[in-house]
Amino acid sequence: MAIDRRSFLAGIGAAAALALSGGSARAGSPAVYVACARAGDGSQRVCGFTGEGRLLFSTALPERGHDVAARPGSDELVVFARRPGDWMAVVERGSGRVTRVVLAAEGRHFYGHGAFSADGRVLWATESRIETGAGVLGAYDCAAGYARIGEVETGGIGPHDLAFLPGTDRLVVANGGIRTHPETGREILNPGALAPSLAVLRPESGEVEEVVELGPDLADLSIRHLAVAGDGATVFGCQYAGDPLAVVPLVGVRETSGRVRLLEMPEDDLISMENYVGSVALDPSGAILCATSPHGSVAAFFERASGRYLGRRRMSDVCGAAPGDVAGTFLVTSGNDGVAIARVPPGDLADLGAELAGMVWDNHALRL
Structure with a gap:
């Protein structure tokens, strides 16, 4: 559905007046998160909340949101529409x-994620050229009201998540390999012909330095989401679009050397994830990773360096994941089971309370 900019801003402005925060999200608890959700009245929202379970704001969106990016050196966040979306x-x-709404360029649609340059000057958003399906990164000048100033190719189709490698001007992009179109929603338009890859590129020049594919046996394994450690190692989570009875690895790590390894877990635990990872995250130490499966209602944990499987916890429709306050902890969100803190080695999930439990939390959570 196309979104009218004026009506969107008018409606959002009214909703923002109902924000529940009495002050800055930086105040209070050291851990502050933001995520999209559906409220009890059916409205789609972006919400800020503390790691102690206190809701800071709840602002209406016109449609379902997906991920959120925080602009360095600024109080601005950018909320991205769920793919294939046409607004941020x-x-x-x-x-x-909400201070501004940016619509997708003519002939382009968004894929739900974006990343800011380290200086906060440019926002890079994953997009598709609708006519051809080619993946691009749209470049937006933040100081100029997020005017679109260009694009570069991602070396694949269906780019989804992306992240800068720490201390560099290089982006790693998860080319999911899935082609979609705004008129057909999330329908896969190229079944049996996916081309997933991890690409490393320099967005300012458009140079694609590296494209890593998982091989012909895993051609239907769509690479979707990323989490980057401080040393540059990149965790990725996948969704399998092939034979639903197949059992394939769903989590991998691209090392700083460029070597890619897929992580192993017991077959019964792997089957329980139903060939679908919704989010990946690293704990505050970067040593432990979490991969969630809303389809399987499972959060699985691994030691990043060794790849050792650390077990799983069940949480109905769990998907969002973000670092907790201390090593070995994660905040996890659910579509129908609220928000909790998970501790590794896996123990009981610590529920964050009723104020957040009434929301249907969406795919991702961002720690600010």
Whole structure:
């Protein structure tokens, strides 16, 4: 559905007046998170909340949101529409107020994720050229009201998540290999012909330095989401679009050397993830990773360096994951089971309370 900019801003402005925060999201608890959700009245929202379970703001969106990116050196957040979307919204992190809506360029649609340059000057958003399906990164000048100033190719189709490698101007992009179109929603338009890859590129020049594929046996394994450690190692989570009875690895790590390894887990545990990883995250130490499966209602944990499997915890429709306060902890969100803190080695999930439990939490959570 196309979104009218004026009506969107008018409606959002009214909703922002109902924001639940009494102050900045930086105040109070050291851990502050933002995520998209559906409220009890059916409205789609972006919410800020603390790691103690206190809701800071809840602002209405016109449609379902997906991921959120935080602009360095600024109070701005950008909320991305769920793929294949045609809008992104700029939000004040303290109040939740939407200050600007940016619509997709003619002939392009968004894929749900974006990443800011280290200086906060440019936002790079994963997009598709609708006519050809080619993946691109749209470049947006933040100081110029997020004016679109160009694009570069991603070396694949269906780019989804992306992240800068720490201390560099290089982006790693998860080319999911899935082609979609706004008129057909999330329908896969190239079944049996996926081409997933991890690409490393320099967005300012458009140079694609590296494209890593998983091989013909895993051609239907769509690479979707990323989490980058401080040393540059990149965790990736996948969704399998092939034979639903097949059992394939779903989590991998690209080492700083460029070597890619897929992580093993017991077959019964792997089957329980139903060939679908919704999010990946690293704990505050970067040593432990979490991969969630809303289809299987499972959060699985691994030691990043060794790849050792650390077990799983069940949580109905769990998907969002973000670092917790201390090593070995994660915040996890659910579509129908609230928000909790998971501790590794796996123990009981610590529920964050009723104020967050009434929301249907979406795919991702961002720690600010």
